[in-house]
Amino acid sequence: MTTADPNFTETADREARRARLFTRINAADKWFQVLGLTWLTPMLRAAAGDNPRAQAKEVWRLLAVPLLAIAAFLLLWGVLAPRVQTSLGAVPGPAQVWEEAVNLHQDAQAKAVKRAEFQAKVDQLNARLIASGREPKDRAYTGAPSYYQQIWTSIQTVFFGFLLATVVAVPLGILAGLSPTANAGLNPLIQIFKPVSPLAWLPIVTMIVSALAATEGGLFPKSFIISAVTVTLCSLWPTLINTALGVASIDKDLVNVSKVLKMNTRTKISKLVLPSALPLIFTGLRLSLGVGWMVLIAAEMLAQNPGLGKFVWDEFQNGSSSSLAKIMVAVLTIGIIGFLLDRVMFALQSLFTFTNNR
Amino acid sequence: MRKFLLGLAATTALVSPAFAEMLDLEKDELTFGFIKLTDMAPLAVAYEQGYFFDEGLFVTLEAQANWKVLLDGVIDGKLDGAHMLAGQPLAATIGFGTEAHIITPFSMDLNGNGITVSNEVWEQMKPNIPADAEGKPIHPISAKALAPVVETYKNAGKPFNMGMVFPVSTHNYELRYWLAAGGLHPGYYSKDNISGQIGADVLLSVTPPPQMPATLEAGTIHGYCVGEPWNQQAVFKGIGVPVITDYELWKNNPEKVFGITAEFAEQYPNTTLAVTKALIRAAMWLDENENANRMDAVEMLSRPEYVGADAEVIAASMTGTFEYEKGDKREVPDFNVFFRYNASYPFYSDAVWYLTQMRRWGQIGEPKLDSWYDEVARDVYKPAIYLEAARMLVDEGLANEADFPWDSDGYKAPTPAADVIDGIAYDGKSPNAYLDSLPIGLKGDQVVVGTELKG
Numbered sequence: 001m002t003t004a005d006p007n008f009t010e011t012a013d014r015e016a017r018r019a020r021l022f023t024r025i026n027a028a029d030k031w032f033q034v035l036g037l038t039w040l041t042p043m044l045r046a047a048a049g050d051n052p053r054a055q056a057k058e059v060w061r062l063l064a065v066p067l068l069a070i071a072a073f074l075l076l077w078g079v080l081a082p083r084v085q086t087s088l089g090a091v092p093g094p095a096q097v098w099e100e101a102v103n104l105h106q107d108a109q110a111k112a113v114k115r116a117e118f119q120a121k122v123d124q125l126n127a128r129l130i131a132s133g134r135e136p137k138d139r140a141y142t143g144a145p146s147y148y149q150q151i152w153t154s155i156q157t158v159f160f161g162f163l164l165a166t167v168v169a170v171p172l173g174i175l176a177g178l179s180p181t182a183n184a185g186l187n188p189l190i191q192i193f194k195p196v197s198p199l200a201w202l203p204i205v206t207m208i209v210s211a212l213a214a215t216e217g218g219l220f221p222k223s224f225i226i227s228a229v230t231v232t233l234c235s236l237w238p239t240l241i242n243t244a245l246g247v248a249s250i251d252k253d254l255v256n257v258s259k260v261l262k263m264n265t266r267t268k269i270s271k272l273v274l275p276s277a278l279p280l281i282f283t284g285l286r287l288s289l290g291v292g293w294m295v296l297i298a299a300e301m302l303a304q305n306p307g308l309g310k311f312v313w314d315e316f317q318n319g320s321s322s323s324l325a326k327i328m329v330a331v332l333t334i335g336i337i338g339f340l341l342d343r344v345m346f347a348l349q350s351l352f353t354f355t356n357n358r
Numbered sequence: 359m360r361k362f363l364l365g366l367a368a369t370t371a372l373v374s375p376a377f378a379e380m381l382d383l384e385k386d387e388l389t390f391g392f393i394k395l396t397d398m399a400p401l402a403v404a405y406e407q408g409y410f411f412d413e414g415l416f417v418t419l420e421a422q423a424n425w426k427v428l429l430d431g432v433i434d435g436k437l438d439g440a441h442m443l444a445g446q447p448l449a450a451t452i453g454f455g456t457e458a459h460i461i462t463p464f465s466m467d468l469n470g471n472g473i474t475v476s477n478e479v480w481e482q483m484k485p486n487i488p489a490d491a492e493g494k495p496i497h498p499i500s501a502k503a504l505a506p507v508v509e510t511y512k513n514a515g516k517p518f519n520m521g522m523v524f525p526v527s528t529h530n531y532e533l534r535y536w537l538a539a540g541g542l543h544p545g546y547y548s549k550d551n552i553s554g555q556i557g558a559d560v561l562l563s564v565t566p567p568p569q570m571p572a573t574l575e576a577g578t579i580h581g582y583c584v585g586e587p588w589n590q591q592a593v594f595k596g597i598g599v600p601v602i603t604d605y606e607l608w609k610n611n612p613e614k615v616f617g618i619t620a621e622f623a624e625q626y627p628n629t630t631l632a633v634t635k636a637l638i639r640a641a642m643w644l645d646e647n648e649n650a651n652r653m654d655a656v657e658m659l660s661r662p663e664y665v666g667a668d669a670e671v672i673a674a675s676m677t678g679t680f681e682y683e684k685g686d687k688r689e690v691p692d693f694n695v696f697f698r699y700n701a702s703y704p705f706y707s708d709a710v711w712y713l714t715q716m717r718r719w720g721q722i723g724e725p726k727l728d729s730w731y732d733e734v735a736r737d738v739y740k741p742a743i744y745l746e747a748a749r750m751l752v753d754e755g756l757a758n759e760a761d762f763p764w765d766s767d768g769y770k771a772p773t774p775a776a777d778v779i780d781g782i783a784y785d786g787k788s789p790n791a792y793l794d795s796l797p798i799g800l801k802g803d804q805v806v807v808g809t810e811l812k813g
Contacts, residue, residue, distance in 0.1 A: 121411065139387070142405075142418040144663035304423070314421070317394060317568040318666025319591060326662075 021048050034347040039063035092325035097332070100325040108146035115141055145306050151333065154307030157224055158296045158341075161231025162289055168232065169239035169288070170281065174273060176240070177247025186244075194237045198230050198295040202302050205229050223305040230299040235292035242284025246277030282349040289345050293338045308334055381628040386415055388633070391422045391431050391440035394568050394665045396586040396672055397467045397614050398441045399655050400696060402664050404640035413632035421663070424566035425524040432617060433458040439633065441466060442617035445526035445712045447738045452713075454526065454721050459620040463634050463743035465704045466614040466641075468695040471529055471604040472589035472680070473536060475504075475581035476574055480599040480683070482507045494686055498606035498779050501540020508542060508559055521565040521573060521582035525554060528613055531715040532604050533562065533583035538798040539780035547720040548806035554719065556809050574598050585613070586675040586694070587667045593681050594671050600682050602779075605690055609777035610699050612708035623743070634747035638702060639756060645697040652676045697761070703744055706768035707786025709735035714789045718799035720806045731789045741768055 005011070025048065029041040042058035045051075074094050081093040092100070118141055126136035145153070176183040209226050254276060258268045274281075300309025312330045315323040392398040401419055404410050410417045420437070422428040429446055431437035433456055447460035475483065486503035487495040511518045522530040525547075534544040537560055545558025555561050565573050570582045575597045582588075592598035604611055616637060623630045643651055656676050660669035674681055678691040695701045710731045716722045745764065751757035772785035782795055794801050803813040 139416050142416050144661075314662060314666065317421075318662055319568060319571065320660070320662075320666055320668045323666075
């Protein structure tokens, strides 16, 4: 190709555009990774003309294989399930579980209607009270929560417990990381309390919360606090350990810089320690949230917090023919929400960290 | 009484057309507890049919994990009231278990329980049961048919375990009554040993009702006494066979009550009346027109927030049939009675029967005078509140005058011998004489010391 080529500028422009497109796709790839849509990148690249055959292999690996695996799992489940007869009927296959998921959705809609009716009645009653000169009263809904409300309660509880855990674990971790004495002091306690199961913490937490919160009412119901505190106790360990590790493994040169500049502790922590330790802190947070979500379901079952754990327990107690399928719907929901929570943490992590080694 | 009249006078000015005579309520947001059993129906009906709302009450119904949690909830105020076993207010007031003064103004139902045994045990019992012309077992089946089975187990060195729901539950006493009527000893309680298994041929232990079919299936127990739907559930799942209902044991026996603390009734008298009124209306609705509304009640109860079991399992007993062996369905029209036969009136004689059974098995350690039984019954059962609520309903035109026993002295007529499985008549006014007439059990001055009877 020479400059005598009449199409030179066009070709050059096209090449330049293509190069920019690839840059954009690469930039977007970062976001696709966060959202779990990594398979879009090779598709876009192939559409932009970048070595379609190699991209096809990528698409196969990132999209087709997972889909095939899920399909194979569903097939296996659908075939094996009816063979196992429990006293509640045959183990439900994917079809029944889907049916129950639809039922739960319809039930949630019916409950929404009931809620609206209840509110209308209360408004009527309040209007009458106002007309006769008395104070109107705001009434909480007295019926049962719908499935979506239970999911929301679980998410609220896990985040509350997780935030409590973060507030406790990060400062303690920084302390343990900066001071070898503190580390030596905290280490035995960490090692002993780390393996304790939430079900063992629960009776103790219940007794203490019941004693401290003498009256019913207040900002949060007791079962919410008990579940959240149990989540805290079990999920603060990954954050604590990872923070301590992150802080302790700051580059020696940076520590020397702080000494040379005669930084006070607050500046040292906010400008030096935290930014360097962030990758590991976020790893810890991500692990903590995962553990917390698992622990939450068990804690809710026993503390009777009106979330997914209670839903599973109640269905088990009911022993109706649709109970097993509903429990499976709950299991899948728990898994999906856990996955989404993990993705959220991963997104936060990639926002705050730039390289993996600092 | 004065406070009530003043309140009534004050609120007559505020009467509005859509609401029944609204009492001036001290507390209108209430939480009631229940256990997943068919006979919590009056609570569910009072909520769903709007009877609580008509009285101005905003009630949240919460299922409890087991009877102990429920009782503790009422005692420490977490629950304002609950669906309770008839024995619970009595035991709490006399101090067996956690002590608290609990009263009841409303009896929730009569009958409603059954005794189920596992398939294995049934196969071994069947040869001992006389059959009718068609080869079906003749009912009522006495525990005499179970005695040889228990012997076999004993000779093999295996314990024969049965389950009931709570140490002071109706089921415990009915199971013991049935076993004793067949010559089997269900065990004594003593001051130091409250397992209830002293000297027992059959070992009884506690399991929460919804977990009973699972425990039976697992083989931990060989039979249980529990309320519906857990007997029909066992048949439905093919894991057990009900052998007798408590209707056949003692026709129209008292079962559950609605319990509240004495403090609650004192502090909130109008609220107590309003709650009782709503519950009476619910009971009436359940038995209306020869049980015409039962199927609607079944649909309500099968919702996961109430009982949650399949509608067909609940429907059996609620609509008057009971399936014993698979395929052997019989008519038991009064299996669940909520209002007929004065089922909702809290009779003193019912309280006294439970107290006699507590004494019979040693939960009440010392012998007591007849007057003591009467006093405790009057302390716990409050028919005065019931009748006041009933009077208000009749005045509002929501109930019939003729349906309530206005002139009763609180004691039912003595139970005729024919209505009880072992033919022993019960007169609530002579509890000690009744105790003496029962074959197995503590009599007169007997006490259990260690593993021996003394006195």
